[in-house]
Amino acid sequence: MEHSRIVIDGTGLDCRTVARAARADVMIAIAGTGVERARAAWTTARAVTAERPVYGRTTGVGANRVxxxxxxxxxxxxxxxxxxxxxxxxxxxxxxxxxxxxxxxxNQIAAGGSGVDPGVLQALADALNLGLLPPVPAYGAIGTGDLTALASTALCLLGERSWLGGPDAGPERGPGFRLRSADALAFISSNAATLGESALAVADLRTLVAASTVVAALSLLAVHGSEEPFAPAVHDACPHPGQQEVAAAVRLLLAFDHPAPARIQDPYGYRAFPQVHGPAVEAVRYAEDVVAREINAASENPLVDVAGRTVWHNGNFHTAYVGLALDAARAALFQTMALSAARLGTLTEPAFTGLYPFQAATEASSGIMILEYVAHSALADVRRLAAPAALGNAVLSRGVEEHAGFSTQSARATTDALGGYRIGLGCELVAAVRALRMQGRAPAGGPLRAAYDMATGVLDERVEDRPLDADIALAADLLPRLAAVIDA
Known part of the structure; x- marks a missing residue:
């Protein structure tokens, strides 16, 4: 079987590529330019250390820096x-x-600036290609360095700790590289674990935010909603970029369908969708830019400056940008998920669908009643997880490290919030598709018809009372494919 290949060069990594490296069957290779940058930094670090004090190389760390x-x-x-x-x-x-x-x-080491022996690049690539993982417990970082996770990785490289997974797992059967003692602090002084999780979360956020627009358009069609709130003149009058983008996407999705609206004004779930979903689009895009900038940065402390033949002690280890960006993205995600739950409520109402209450098979049946409970249960978790992690603080190491941004906790909360959001959006998708089927209607064409056909291809068409858990799971799994119809 031929594997796809990802080449790491220290400058061109993005969140989607991190997700591929983490989830797909790929081979990792290292560009020669990345190796050369790492080697130049390593040579410079050794020369500077021979001439002057360098934190972590000639001194202790934290309060022991003196x-x-x-x-x-x-x-x-x-x-x-x-x-x-x-x-x-x-x-x-x-x-x-x-x-x-x-x-x-x-990728960070290939960016140059750490001063770590460049041989570690191939060792890390080998671990990835062999399916070997260091054991990384959940607790140990607060956004100023993933010291515990990377120290565990270093001990695996040294053969003192066993790798996990793969046929070559074990203390002596992993990549053949022994990290130099002088490079210890330089190797672990990074937020790579936090940034890796952030990259995965941002890639998933982008997908789900795109899928949300498709699902909302299906719901709008199912309730005979008005297209007026998406008119270009409306969004030219209040020209937030995300709002304009969402409205344009809805117009594209409805380009083949222009039914007469059933009411003069729709509920907020439809009428204010661009104004609420637009901030989520912008927040996710900003978070993606921030994370991409960080994963391609030589954000080392101390930073090895090859051109200047020196090192700079600095604060680039602090990932305040990342934590704040993810906090904002979760707040925006909660707002747009609340609208999804509101739209789900309209999809249970005869006045909006022309069907029995809860889209039931008979007037006395329960139909999709339980979907609202599931969606609001998931929404409650997303609301809880939307609390800003940046509101925390810590004073550590005898007071010399007196601030933390808790980006690690923000990344973890974002990962968890995504799970709830998938479920809530899956519930809306089940309801929208079921309503259209029961009405004997379907999108007339274009990307919305493609999305509808994908959904009807996997969702059960039976309307009698039955367990809907499989429907929710199938709908949630379908969301990435729906996103692709407008997020090429």
């Missing part, structure tokens, strides 16, 4: 650092997040 490491203790110092910091706790994070972490750290 303690110099004697040259005869240098080999042991880095190993002690790795052993002491490989102390995460709790359940292990998902394998795809660990693969995303390895991909991001590989």
């Amino acid at each position: 303690v110099n490491v004697e040259w005869e203790d240098a080999d042991a110092h880095g190993l002690r650092l790795l052993r002491s910091h490989a102390a995460g706790a709790g359940p292990l994070v998902a394998a795809e997040i660990v693969r995303a972490m390895l991909t991001v750290r590989l």
Whole structure:
């Protein structure tokens, strides 16, 4: 079987590529330019360290930065650092997040600036290609460095800790590379795990936000809604880019369908959809830009400056941008999910669908009644998870590290919120498609008809009372395919 190939060069990684590396059957290769940048930084780091103090190489870390490491203790110092910091706790994070972490750290080192031995690049690529993963517990980072996760990775490279997964898992059967003691802090001083999870979350957010527009258009058609709220003049009058984009997408989806509206004004779930969903589109795009910038950055502390033949001690380890961007995206996601739940409510009403209550087979049947409960249960979780992680704070290491942005927790909350959002949107899709089927109607053509045909191809057409859990699961799984009709 031939694998697709991803080439890592330190400059061109994006969130979708991270997702492919984490989830697909791909081979990871390293561009020569990335290896050369890493080698130049490694050479420079060694030269500078011989001339002046360098944090983590000639000193302790954290509050121990004022303690110099004697040259005869240098080999042991880095190993002690790795052993002491490989102390995460709790359940292990998902394998795809660990693969995303390895991909991001590989790319960061290839960007130049870490000073880590360039041989580690091939070792990380080998681990990915062999299906090997370091054990990474959930608790241990707060957005200022994934020290525990990367220290665990380093111990796997050293053969002190067993790799997980794959036929070559074990302490001595992984990639043949021994991380140098002097490179210990440089290797673990990164937010690669947080950024890897953020990249996965952003890629999924983009897909689901696109799918939402398709599902909302199906619902609008099912309730005989008005196209007036999507008219160009409306959005030229209030020209927020996301709002304009959403309205244009709905017009495209409804281009083959122009039924007379059943009422002069629709509920907010339809009438205000561009104004509520537009901010989600913009928030996700901004988050994607922020994460892409971070995963291609040499955001190291200290930063090895090859051109200047020096190192710079700095604060690029702090991922405030990422945490705040994801916090904003979750808040916007909750707002648009609340509209989805509101539209689901209209799809149970005879006044909107012309069907029995709850789209039931008979007047006394329950039909899709339970979908509202499921959707609001999921919505409650998304509302809980929308709380900004950035409102937390921490003072650590004897007071010298006196701030944290908790981007790690923001990334995890975003991952969890996505699960609830998929379920809520799946419920709306089941209801919209069922209503159109029972009305004997279908989109006339174009991308909306393509989306409808995809849905009817997998969703059960029976309307008698029966368990709907399989329908919800199928609808949720279909969302990426629906997104593709407008998010090519």
